[in-house]
Amino acid sequence: MKIQFKLRDGANLDVPGAVQLFPDERDPELAALYVVEVPDDDPADTLGELKRSSAVEFAEPEAERRLH
Amino acid sequence: MAVPLQSDVPTFLAPAHDRLEYLPGSIVVRLHDDVREPFDYLTREAGAHTVEAVDGELRVVWVDDGAVSPQLLRTVESSPAVAFAERMPARWLSVAGEADPRHNRQWGLRAIRWFDTDTPDAGGVTVAICDTGVDEAHPDLAGAVASYDHEGASPADIVGHGTHVSGIVAARTDDAAGVVGVAGCRVAMWKIFPDEPTAGNFYVDGSRFLRALNAVANSGAKVLNLSLGGTQSSQAEQLLFDRLERAGVTVVAAMGNEHDHGNPVEYPAAYEHVLAVGSVAETNRRSPFSNTGQHIGLSAPGSNVLSTLPTEPSSFRADTRYASWSGTSMATPHVTAAAALLAARHPDWTPGDTKEHLRAQAAKVADMGGKSFTQDFGSGLLDIAALLASD
Numbered sequence: 001m002k003i004q005f006k007l008r009d010g011a012n013l014d015v016p017g018a019v020q021l022f023p024d025e026r027d028p029e030l031a032a033l034y035v036v037e038v039p040d041d042d043p044a045d046t047l048g049e050l051k052r053s054s055a056v057e058f059a060e061p062e063a064e065r066r067l068h
Numbered sequence: 069m070a071v072p073l074q075s076d077v078p079t080f081l082a083p084a085h086d087r088l089e090y091l092p093g094s095i096v097v098r099l100h101d102d103v104r105e106p107f108d109y110l111t112r113e114a115g116a117h118t119v120e121a122v123d124g125e126l127r128v129v130w131v132d133d134g135a136v137s138p139q140l141l142r143t144v145e146s147s148p149a150v151a152f153a154e155r156m157p158a159r160w161l162s163v164a165g166e167a168d169p170r171h172n173r174q175w176g177l178r179a180i181r182w183f184d185t186d187t188p189d190a191g192g193v194t195v196a197i198c199d200t201g202v203d204e205a206h207p208d209l210a211g212a213v214a215s216y217d218h219e220g221a222s223p224a225d226i227v228g229h230g231t232h233v234s235g236i237v238a239a240r241t242d243d244a245a246g247v248v249g250v251a252g253c254r255v256a257m258w259k260i261f262p263d264e265p266t267a268g269n270f271y272v273d274g275s276r277f278l279r280a281l282n283a284v285a286n287s288g289a290k291v292l293n294l295s296l297g298g299t300q301s302s303q304a305e306q307l308l309f310d311r312l313e314r315a316g317v318t319v320v321a322a323m324g325n326e327h328d329h330g331n332p333v334e335y336p337a338a339y340e341h342v343l344a345v346g347s348v349a350e351t352n353r354r355s356p357f358s359n360t361g362q363h364i365g366l367s368a369p370g371s372n373v374l375s376t377l378p379t380e381p382s383s384f385r386a387d388t389r390y391a392s393w394s395g396t397s398m399a400t401p402h403v404t405a406a407a408a409l410l411a412a413r414h415p416d417w418t419p420g421d422t423k424e425h426l427r428a429q430a431a432k433v434a435d436m437g438g439k440s441f442t443q444d445f446g447s448g449l450l451d452i453a454a455l456l457a458s459d
Contacts, residue, residue: 066297068395
């Protein structure tokens with residue numbers, strides 16, 4: 001499972017394995033977006049941890065998108 | 069290896085400028101008297117090797133290619149035994165080489181009154197499409213693909229979905245090949261689907277999708293086609309759709325095909341800045357699969373839509389070149405192309421202006437019962453003739 005999350009303005013958070021989605025982006029909102037891949041049965045409950053963190057504006061599972 | 073067909077003109081019909089006036093090496097002679105003199109002369113001077121009797125007076129004489137000249141014919145006609153001698157005229161089948169020979173199977177173009185306008189053209193506009201890729205070598209898409217980003221995946225359109233969508237938008241007109249695209253514009257393709265399915269279905273690579281949306285916002289494209297969706301909304305996606313709106317990109321997305329499976333609200337169709345498209349069938353009634361809802365913008369043909377497919381088959385698709393497919397995926401690019409036509413005429417319009425005009429000019433179909441909006445059809449059926457007549 002992939003989790004997308006956005007850090008609050010000026011916040012820092014060390015999430016192992018997390019990758020910045022737009023590392024070269026000057027738009028601060030997009031530059032604050034990250035993705036991290038975790039096991040489907042994630043024992044660390046990364047999504048819950050991120051949602052509870054005051055450094056995180058939002059965290060969500062990557063939405064499934066398929067052809068219509 | 070399959071050979072891509074370059075043209076849909078019948079192969080037994082040479083182009084008009086290449087057709088023969090006369091059959092080479094063939095003379096028709098009508099005789100007054102059954103004498104051999106003319107044929108002896110033709111044998112001697114023109115290498116005549118065969119004489120076929122058509123009836124008692126007419127003969128067809130086969131001579132050496134290139135031996136037939138006006139002087140030769142005059143000499144033969146000077147014989148008192150000969151009524152006339154002439155070259156054998158060429159005759160060909162009266163099959164017209166149509167501009168786009170399959171366009172009469174594109175019922176959707178009639179439904180949106182595309183044929184009621186002079187061939188609409190958005191040649192200066194680039195439409196962005198995020199999909200399964202595109203076959204740039206398809207003869208009906210020659211020169212139509214402005215750019216193709218398939219980061220991290222093969223360039224092949226394995227599924228064929230993106231090539232089908234591209235053809236609806238931008239298949240070349242009057243090119244003696246296949247079908248007609250709605251807008252005559254160019255396509256910038258971002259391949260956001262992987263080459264292999266997951267659990268039997270193809271799902272978007274989410275990170276790749278977000279990066280593609282950002283690239284579209286920076287690309288100069290005026291319209292974005294999204295023939296895809298899912299039931300979960302995403303705050304990350306919404307950031308990108310807000311950015312697309314600010315960049316002046318009109319985003320058009322499919323309502324979804326799960327009407328008989330819970331009729332869920334799907335995204336990105338249901339995001340605030342996105343124009344959501346439902347599907348109608350040949351009867352101008354809602355396609356049975358087409359999702360409904362308060363967020364629907366308008367409708368377009370989505371059942372049995374003929375369009376382009378890659379010229380080579382894949383392990384997931386046996387059909388090649390052309391096929392009729394159904395889905396709100398097929399309805400959406402009709403509206404995308406219409407938005408491109410408006411962008412060509414009104415480069416200063418905002419996405420809001422474009423969406424408002426598309427909805428305002430939509431035709432009210434019978435099943436709307438006289439209402440200006442229904443959750444089945446939105447503001448009605450896309451109407452190209454009304455759209456272009458009113459702007």
